[in-house]
Each structure stands twice: as C-alpha cells, then as structure tokens.
Amino acid sequence: DIQMTQSPSSLSASVGDRVTITCRASQGISNYLAWYQQKPGKVPKLLIYAASTLQSGVPSRFSGSGSGTDFTLTISSLQAEDVATYYCQKYNSAPWTFGQGTKVEIK
C-alpha cells in the first residue's frame, strides 16, 4: 500500500507568516490528493481536492500544489483561526490513506 508522510508533524508560526506543509506519497498518485483542516473538537473540513482545487467557501489564503509524489499545502498569511491539525489524503485507489497530520499553532 502507498504510504502518506506529512512534514513537519507540528509547527509554530506567527500571525501573518507564510506556512507550508508537505505531504509525500511513497508512490506516484498523480493529483489524487485532498487536504483537510481539523480544529480541536470539530469534524474535518475539506480544504482542497485534486491537489490544487480549492473547495467552495475556503479562504483564498489556502492553496495546494504538487503532483506525483510530492505535495504542498500553503497558508499564505496565517490567521489565529487557522490553528488546527491538517491532514492530506490520497484517493487514487483503495486504501484512501491519510497522512499522520500536522499540528499548526500560533507562536
């Protein structure tokens, strides 16, 4: 099975900073990748699918890029409300594996 590895596992940044989270697949998955945000005590929220397509209603400071094995989620200007754990997920074929998550905090 294809493994999904996120880095870093956690990060602390200041409001207004540019934040980048990386997700690496152990084999190529084309652009079959989604990103989620999960705030404490809440259900996950879809941010991006097809590696770079922003889900309706998601702020434009979120963006995704990549194809094949290497993917990136970028928050262009971190806001206090972005404190959450972020997950990538592949869906090219079963199993639709999630990454282990990246916890984002405010410095």
Added chain:
Amino acid sequence: EVQLVESGGGLVQPGGSLRLSCAASGFTFSSYWMSWVRQAPGKGLEWVANIKQDGSEKYYVDSVKGRFTISRDNAKNSLYLQMNSLRAEDTAVYHCARVVGYCSGGRCYVGGFDIWGQGTMVTVSS
C-alpha cells in the same frame, strides 16, 4: 441543509458486533459515493470503507476486511456499517462522509470528503 447523522455506537465487548447507521438529508443521496472514516481518541484519521452509488463497488482498509461490511439503502437515504468480531483497536469515533465528485478534462472523478457527520463513538472493551 445538507446533513449526515450517525447513530448506533456504544460500548461492546471484544468479539462483539455493532451496526452503525448514517442518515443523510439535504442532498440526492443516491448520486454520491459514501464512506466511513474513523478517529481513535487523540489519534489521526483513518479511512475505513467506501461504497459506490448503487452499492456495486465496496472497498475496505485491510484491518477491517472480513469483519466489517458497508452497505446502503438509497430508498431510505441511509448508509450502514456492520461491524463484527470487534477488537480493542476498533475503538474510535466513526464518521460517515460524502465523497466529492468532480469532472476535469472531460473525465469525472471521485475523491475527498466534503460533508462529514459528527460521528458516533464505538468503544470495544471488556
């Protein structure tokens, strides 16, 4: 309002069974792939199973194959997860989720979960 509401969780002994249900409303249930996703306490997300719109295709994570069965009743706008031979490691909040469908370059795809239920807790313990 588009909504998914799970039910059926609870405390069960190892080796026992539970049947989870997910009631969908606010959208045409029969038009979407659906999934179950679980999250153990303090842990990350784990995809469990998918089912196609008409139930003709089903996929499972290896750890539940042969023990869990996903099904749906489009007439009742409902998704189910029959869980047998439960183990302590199955303890988690179980969410049902709607799968995104999208088209690009003349082809259509499924992937990503755009609507999530609040989840139902399953605890496997003696």
